[in-house]
Amino acid sequence: MKQYVPAAQSKAEKAIVIGAGIAGLLTARVLSDFYGEVLIIERDEFSLKPSNRLGTPQAFHPHRMLPRGSMILERYFPDYIEDLLNLGAFPTMKEKMLIVNEFASFKASSPVKNAACSRALLEYVLRQRVDQIPKVRFSSNLEVTGLQASSDQTRIIGVFTRDCSDQKQEGASTADLVVDTTGSSSKATQWLESLGFVVPEPERLHVSLGYSTRYYKIPQQLEENWTSIISEAQPSKCVSTAMLLRFENNIAGTLLFSAGGEHYPSTDPEQYQAEINHLPDSRMAEIVKQLEPVQSPRGYRTPESVRQHFEKMENWPSGLLVLGDAFCCFDPIHGQGMTVAAIEAETLGGCLEEERSNPQPHFERRVLKRMQEAIEPAWWLSSVADLRWKGVEHVYSEPMKGxxxxxxxxxxxxxxxxxxxxxxxxxxxxxxxxxxxxxxxxxxxxxxxxxxxxxxxxxxxxxxxxxxxxxxxxxxxxxxxxxxxxxxxxxxxxx
Ligand SMILES: Cc1cc2nc3c(=O)[nH]c(=O)nc-3n(C[C@H](O)[C@H](O)[C@H](O)COP(=O)(O)OP(=O)(O)OC[C@H]3O[C@@H](n4cnc5c(N)ncnc54)[C@H](O)[C@@H]3O)c2cc1C
Missing domain, CATH: 1.10.2020 (uronate isomerase, domain 2, chain A)
Incomplete structure (x- = not known):
């Protein structure tokens, strides 16, 4: 008979986290409370200062952490907001926010302490913190190419790797737990299928979304009286979402967003400005005219948001978890991805805690189910909003409720x-x-x-x-x- 080995008790020596994005860093932090050694394998090389990486192309675009995500980060990385502020992030408590929608507009201020900054700066601060944990080690410039399974295929026992340098040297690393946090380009499905597993069809939102982002230097006269603007989409009239946000070091960013594939915001500087000028409320255009562009607009397009349903696999192998965008990636305009990754990581921590005091079989599948519950509100809310756009379609064996x-x-x-x-x-x-x-x-x-x-x-x-x-x-x-x-x-x- 097969022996049940509790995940967090007797076999908690080494964990591997694949990918050092926000989900990977949070996961490593959580696992360091339970595992003797945590190895983060990342295919990119890290730079010594905050900068965007090839492996996270989305990082160019504005990233905001929702308050729930911020609360979880504060729990695992106390005073991380202070670190961000010390590195030039903008304190959101000082931020006046103009909310515009089809009914009216009003001014609000952020009720919670947070720091507005680029994704690169946030990741840099979290990486520094994780790097200080003695049990955690980074292995950069190394790509995971597959999963190692036990001979009876019931357990994942490690990963296969390839050096990203010219040598392309192949290797392998074993662990008691492997967590895939490789983001929306995750190969978890292919890796599992190559081991003979049948992976259920994911839930898809055919969203055909387009982003265009441009950054500007804020001139001195605007610094003190800064107002950020969120102009909500009017999908029935094909009016884009538009945002004017502030980041570190007196940089502001505008982004335009639409879904459904009928119209994508322009990346041509003049056309982009014209789209801002034609927004239903003219206040954003008035501010943008006073800013100094630091580059041309850059776009991001994606055909779909994907929510995996790995928890439905009754034969899900032990020793493997998937977290972050690799499990479910959302339409980014709702700003949920990093927060859901944080909720999932916290959920994993709670499950490991329970497992330590009361070990039960099928730990990994239970964690996946709990994380799926954590995903549900964000997925539903963003889908309800996106399905207002003509051309957006939910595709799954079960219809979305309500x-x-x-x-x-x-x-x-x-x-x-x-x-x-x-x-x-x-x-x-x-x-x-x-x-x-x-x-x-x-x-x-x-x-x-x-x-x-x-x-x-x-x-x-x-x-x-x-x-x-x-x-x-x-x-x-x-x-x-x-x-x-x-x-x-x-x-x-x-x-
Ligand atoms: C345009 C855009 C704007 C967004 N704005 C927001 C926002 O405002 N707020 C928000 O909360 N979220 C936002 N998101 C979502 C957010 O980027 C992600 O949800 C969040 O970063 C969590 O991602 P992750 O860590 O799972 O994956 P990623 O951040 O994509 O990280 C995956 C990591 O895995 C590495 N990797 C991949 N494959 C391998 C491999 N085989 N071996 C080793 N390493 C590998 C990659 O190099 C990368 O470092 C936005 C997304 C987009 C596309």
């Missing part, structure tokens, strides 16, 4: 939010939605009968009637039962 109802609900919610914000300076509804999008509270805190009753206040409006029709219920006493049937439960993850 999309049309949620879209109509959020429209009405936003209308009420803007009414309260602009007429009474009351940001309570805005704050709740901010907390939901920041993945701090469950979508169920917004989607419930109390909030529904509130936003139906003017129940004769056309939007309210359409929402009630979608709900299929007009009796307020039965609202909650219907909502429970329509909206996913998002169980456990916000407990």
């Amino acid at each position: 999309v049309v109802f949620a879209q109509k609900y959020l429209d009405l919610y936003m209308k009420q939010t803007m009414k309260l914000a602009t007429t009474e300076n009351n940001l309570s509804l805005y704050s709740e939605q901010f907390m939901m999008n920041a993945l701090i509270i469950s979508p169920r805190e917004i989607f419930n009968s109390n909030v529904l009753t509130l936003i139906l206040e003017d129940s004769r409006s056309l939007e309210a009637q359409q929402l009630l029709a979608e709900l299929g219920e007009t009796d307020p006493h039965k609202f909650q039962t219907r909502i429970d049937a329509i909206i996913p439960s998002f169980a456990h993850i916000f407990d």
Whole structure:
């Protein structure tokens, strides 16, 4: 009979983390509390100062950490925000934010302490911190080319590697746990298939999204009175999302985003500026005209977001986990990827803690299931938003729950939010939605009968009637039962 070996107890000598992106660094930090040795294998070479790398082409584009992600980072890397600020990051508590959408516009300020900076600076600070952990070692310039399995194929026992230098020397490294954090280019599926595993079809959002980003130097006269701007998309009118954000060392960035594939934001400097000039609200164009461009706009396009369902594999091998974009990559405009990676890493830490005191079989599959629960709210929220764009399609064996109802609900919610914000300076509804999008509270805190009753206040409006029709219920006493049937439960993850 096969002997069950608890993951975190007797065999917790060495772990390998593949990839030193945000997910890899966080995973290594978490594993260092449980494993005697953690080896991070990264195909890129690291530079001695913050800079973008070939292996993370997305890092050129603005990256913001949501408050939930920031809270988790602060737990594992205390005072990391201070490190960022000391290296020139912009304190978000000082940031005035103009929110513009199809209903109105209003000013808000960030309710939480955070540091606005480039992805390169964030990764640099986290890498420095991880490098200080004695149990963790980096092996850069080394590419993982496959997984080593036990002879009965039930356990992953290490990885095969190839040196990225001219020699291309091949090698192998063994470990008790291998975690794939190689991002959206992960080869986990191919590696598993080459070992004979059948990997289930992933869930796909055919999103055909386009980003265009440009950076500028902020002139002195604008530094003190800086206002960042988020201008929300109006998919039905093909109006792009536009953002004006601030980063370290007095650099600002603009980004334009659209989905559905009908129109991609331009990367031609003049055309790009023209698109900013034609935004429904002119304030962004007015500020941008005063900034000094430091380069031409650069684009990023991707056809789909992919959510793997490895947790469905009953024969998932022990000794292997997948985390970060390699497990699920999101439409980046919602700024969720790094935060979900942080939630997954924290989830892994919780599972290892439980396993230490109460070892149970199928540890890895249980972790994957728990991480999948962590992914669910972010995936659902971003899909509900993206499916408003013509041409965006969800492709999976099971339909996504409650999309049309949620879209109509959020429209009405936003209308009420803007009414309260602009007429009474009351940001309570805005704050709740901010907390939901920041993945701090469950979508169920917004989607419930109390909030529904509130936003139906003017129940004769056309939007309210359409929402009630979608709900299929007009009796307020039965609202909650219907909502429970329509909206996913998002169980456990916000407990
Ligand atoms: C345009 C854009 C904008 C984004 N903006 C935001 C944002 O504002 N906020 C946010 O939270 N998220 C954002 N994201 C998502 C974010 O980049 C990722 O979710 C996050 O970085 C987690 O990624 P990761 O660590 O899983 O993978 P990555 O960051 O892609 O890192 C993977 C690492 O693995 C290495 N690697 C790959 N293959 C191998 C191999 N075979 N062997 C060894 N090493 C390997 C790579 O070199 C790389 O270092 C954005 C993404 C894009 C595309």
